[in-house]
Amino acid sequence: MRNLPLSLRLCVVFALVTTLPVLAATPTKKRTPKTKVTDTTDNADDGPVGNPDDPTAPRYGQPQTIRFRVGAEITATNGACRGITTMVTVPLDCTEQKVTILDQDFSPEVGDVTYRPLPGGEVKQMVISIPRLNDGATAHAVLTCEVSTRPIQPPENTDDIKIAKKIPAKARIYVLPSPYIEINNAQIHAFNKEISESLEDSANDWTKVEAIYDAVLKKIDYVEGPDKSAAEALHDKQGDCQGRSALFIALCRLNKVPARMVWVHGHCYPEFYMEHAEGEGYWYPCESAGTRAFGEMPLARTILQKGDNFRVPERKEKLRYASDYTVGLPTPGGGKPKVKYIREIVPQGVN
Helix, strand or coil: CCCCCHHHCEEEEECEEEEECCCCCCCCCCCCCCCEEEECCCCCCCCCCCCCCCCCCCEECCCEEEEEEEEEEEECCCCCEEEEEEEEEECCCECCEEEEEEEEEECCCCCEEEEECCCCEEEEEEEEEEEEECCCCEEEEEEEEEEEECCEECCCCCCCEECCCCCCHHHHHHHCCECCECCCCHHHHHHHHHHHHHCCCCCCHHHHHHHHHHHHHHHCEECCCCCCCHHHHHHHCEECHHHHHHHHHHHHHHCCCCEEEEEECCEEEEEEEEEECCCCEEEEEECCCCCCCECCECCCCCEEEEECCECCCCCCCCECCCCCEEEEEECCCCCCCEEEEEEEEECCCCC
């Protein structure tokens, strides 16, 4: 995706907010970590992946494994700085993805590193605390992870998959409005009515959601460009993976089907929640660009976040993506530092 979402454009707040480009990591000398590290997130368990005995469950292919480097380098280029906090999203442990930290490279200036979840979705955010950074000094905190992601195949039996009669507590947020997903928009309501009227009376719940997916692909031409909300994509009749996903999610939520954004490295797509007759529920993905893929995800991409209504304690606004961010205070005569965020796939053969 040539144009990343605005919320993915990385910010530094240091008296003022400055947008900075994403740059690749440069090799750094490894140091023995003396930093205090705290992890308050719930990692995925090591049990069986999926439910192979349930024909309504998503099926998972063989994992594709890569090495992924993520973190930040902060340089005091305009005088000493203090009280620096840098927030960086790391790959997410979830059903279809297993993340193992291979190396934690923290410079001596880094005081604490905390891994935390955030309200409003599923995310693992690394919070880097630097008490003081002298003029001209550079601090860094960089993780190297092994990420194993499985492609998702469609369920064998879709006739018994139903829209949940009682939405689970953790999924209720995904039937509400969120940034860029305007479920109360009049045009979106009219489009939803148009789709509903095109369905046969015998259509099952799976077919109803599939009809929404196909209608969005038909209505919205794929054109890369600026980020668009669900309403903007529908009005313009064009959008990229962001706009298509937002409109599909909005229409699902109108029909009381929980749906959310999945943010992967360089792309995004939606997934939706449904249950079988006994009440067991699953999330099913669908592709928002390229080859049609409903209820499946043939390509294994590194998953960073799931959700579109995040609340970050250090920020006032609700966020559709928990973007990388830095806050801090200058010392007398000092100014904002230079921050380089690192998020890259490590080429094979490179340590």
